[in-house]
Amino acid sequence: MTNEEKPKQKMGFTIIKDDPTDGHKGFGIGSLSLENVSPVIIDVEEGLAKIEIGAMHARSDTERGIKFTLNREDSEGGKPYWLVWVTIDFKEDGPYYAGVTACEMVVNREKRRGYKVLADHVNRMDKSMKRHIMVDNMDDKSKQILAEFLSGHNKDMWDRSEAQLHADLSV
Secondary structure, rough: OHHHHHOOOOOOOOOOOOOOOOOOOOOOOOOOHHHHEEEEEEEEEOEEEOHHHHHHHOOOOOOOOOOOEEHHHHOOOEEEEEEEEEEEEEEOEEEEEEEEEEEEEEEEEEOEEEEOOOHHHHHHHHHHHEEEEEOOOOOOOHHHHHHHHHHHHHHHHHHOOOHHHHHHOOO
């Protein structure tokens, strides 16, 4: 397989490119851009966190091939995951993690069933975009995985983030 044939891996957080209203008035004013939100999926058992852009449309590798229901029993025995919406914003001294919200998800690969509350996922994405920190529903191990991931991904952005994020993710 040559280099050109390999699918490109998207590695970083998506960052706002520019102001959509810059230079003109009218259409698009006040509309939200999804360009500054990135979905991070935490595999609790494996202790891993990774950006899965496909989760923006419920099409991440973790979710693919799974029928999700609102009934926890359907996915009994499955693996616990967290979908974390991370919103990046800018201060004078640079970008920072402005909104971080976590949503529960369970995936049972054998049964091809999963549990998630889609409305909760949508609402929490919205809360993240509005610069809220909502991680109190996470277990301590998952909080630690997320804190290590965010600080490891970009230490400066982590350091510039609000004290609440550091406090809420401290174990």
